[in-house]
Amino acid sequence: MKEDSWNLIESIASRFRGKPIYVIGKGASLDSLPTGFRPDGLTLSVNDAELAIPSHIAIATQPWVAERLDDDGAKAELYLVNHLQGLPNERLLESIPGPLSQDGLLIRRIEDPQLYAEPVAIATSVKIGRHLAMISGIPQKLVFLGFDFGFSVGEHATAVSEEQSAEASVRRSIIVSQESMFVQLSxxxxxxxxxxxxxxxxxxxxxxxxxxxxSEYGTAAGKRRELPTSYAQAADEPVWVVAELTNNHLGDIQRLRRMVQLAKSAGADLIKVQKRDVDSFYSKDQLDSYYWSPFGNTLGDYRRGVELTDEALEALEDECRRNDIHWFCSVLDIQSYRALERFSPQLIKIPSTISNHHRYHDGIVRNYQGGFVVSTGMTDSGYEQHVLDQFGHAAPLFLLQCTSAYPTPPEACQLAVIRHYRILAERHPNLIPGYSSHDSGSLGSMLAVAAGAKMIEKHVKLGDVEWVHFDKVAVDLENGEFAAFVADVRKAEVLTGREIKLVQDQEHHKYVVQENN
Structure with a gap:
């Protein structure tokens, strides 16, 4: 086994801080879950169960697993195995084989720091859960899905290929043993x-x-959501959480793919990038001005280095399709729009950076018929009328309160503007209010939800990169910060509820009115 196995497992688990671990079996009860269901937390799958529900770590105990997981099926980030040919070597963690015992030896093996290749994956999953609980100091919840412990061959989820059958008596003995083990470990x-x-x-x-x-755990991550076309539709749906990558993919396609994967796993509904034609967007003096980066010592070197190439855009489209999530782009000039046309984008963003580029606004409206996201940083109420005149036909038109300060201090957030946009939506039904967060933490975004925001944008990053614009206001994808941010937004949705006053199930009166005799 690799010496850094626990470090690799901990790195993946860190993205789901405070969330349950989901252990996926193969039982037919999985068919009761919605199509495209993905648990909102670290997911461990047993053998080929990832065909039913995608997983982050797969625990393979059977020699036939590699045959079932062909090139399209083997998508877990890590495979914990004894020795298995045919799985992606760069994602294999080999563990030491050893006999399984039902007595106290099993518990001693679970408490041993060494990862063993247990014949029953339940034991390995519990060992991982114990380890993560110990290093975090927080009790860990392991949710077991698809462990039906049925005796009949054919009682598997339809998405999972049928296991090679054993004699009925042997199969019954194995399942009774596994079930007994689960109760003991519980x-x-x-x-x-x-x-x-x-x-x-x-x-x-x-x-x-x-x-x-x-009803209790929900379905935070699954098939990509379809965009609303009106406030009325958006009001009955969860808030759209946007992971805003800006340029901190650094022009690196593999890094870009990784950020998409992490954002989706953390619960993002949309990925946002930005695109500009560097040499026409900036003046020569700006391009030649000093700016240090690994690409050179000028702003031009930096901007060209981190810009999305045609190849990177293709990779972004591919990765978002693989992860079932939509993406859209801040498009800063007509040349960049032309580069995006072939992807038939459902949304285009007009960022605060170009709020005064009215000629470009005219050009984009003449060429593009989809929805718009408009941020209002460094503008006043006069820009609002321009947006309505120019983009008011779009369905949807997400109008985001935004302050172009990085980070934005509390007194400059102006979250009450969102309430104004909410009222504006009554006269413009296709307008959907939102918030582009440049403030630190999640409190501002939670209050924005309470004010009526149905889209929340948040800058994300992959570790600290000192020379990238806006990285200091971004939340990290890899250490669990963004996942915690999404969880806070969802908590704010629950606290806010609906705009209709109803008696709640939890309410009760202390006294009963007494009848007069």
């Missing part, structure tokens, strides 16, 4: 204070059934 995990194992199903030890699971 008591161990809770008694030791590591957290809890939550079995989803209809067993006596199941904590919840599938229907209750869906």
């Amino acid at each position: 008591h161990y995990f809770e008694d030791k204070g590591y957290g809890e194992l939550v079995h989803v199903g209809g067993k006596p030890y199941s904590r919840i059934n599938v229907q209750r699971f869906l």
Whole structure:
């Protein structure tokens, strides 16, 4: 086993700080989940169960797994195996084989720092959960989906290929053993204070059934959402969370792909990038001005180095398609628009940077028939009328309150403007209010949701890069900051609720009115 195995597992898990770990089996109960369901947390799959629900780490215990996971199927970030030919070598973590015992030896192996290739993946998943709970100091919840412990061959989820059948008596013996192990480990995990194992199903030890699971845990990540065309439609849907990459992909295609993957896993609904024709957008004096970066010592060197090439745009389109997420772009000039036309974008952003480029606004409206996102940084109420006149026909028209300060201090956020945009939507039904966050943390965005924002943009990054514009206001994709930000936005949605006053199920009156005799 690689010496850094735990470090690699911890790195993946760090993106889901504070969220449950989901362990995916192959049972037919998975068919009760919505199409495209993806759990909102670290996902571990058993053998070829990732064909039913994509996973971050796959625990392969059977020799036939590689045959089932062909080039299209093997998509997990890591495969924890004993020795298996045919899986991507660069993503393999080999573990030491060893016998499995039902007695105290099993618990000793789980408590051993060494990762063993247990014949039953339940044990390995519990070991990973225990390790993560210990290093974080926070009890960890492991949710087991698709562990039906049924005896009949054919009781698998339809998305998972049928396991090679064993004799009925042998199969029954194996499943009884696995089920007994789960119950034993469940008591161990809770008694030791590591957290809890939550079995989803209809067993006596199941904590919840599938229907209750869906109502309590939701379906934060799944198939790409379809854009609304009006405020009325957006009002009944979750807030659109946009991961704004700016230029901190650094022009590196692999880094760009990684950022898309992390943003999707953290719960983003949209990816946003930016595109400009560097040599025509800036003056010669600006291009020749001093700016240090690894690409050279001028602003021109920096901007050309981090700009999205045609190849990078193709990679972005491919990666977003693979991860079932839409992307859109801040388009700063007509040349950049031409570079994007072949992708038939559903949205284009008019950023605050070019709020005074009215000639360009005219040109883009004549050529493009899709939806717009418009930020209002460094503008006053007069720009609002220009936006309505120029882009008011678009469906949707996301109008984002924005302050062009990095970071934006609290007194400059002006979140009350969002309430004004919400009222404006009553006269312009295709207008959808939102917030482009340049403030630190998540509080401003949470208050924006309460004010009526239905789109929240947040700058994201992949580690600190001192020489990249706006990186200091960005939240990190890899250490769990962005996932925590998304969770806070979702919490704000729950706290805000709907604009209709209703008696809540949780309400009760202390006293009962007494009848007069």
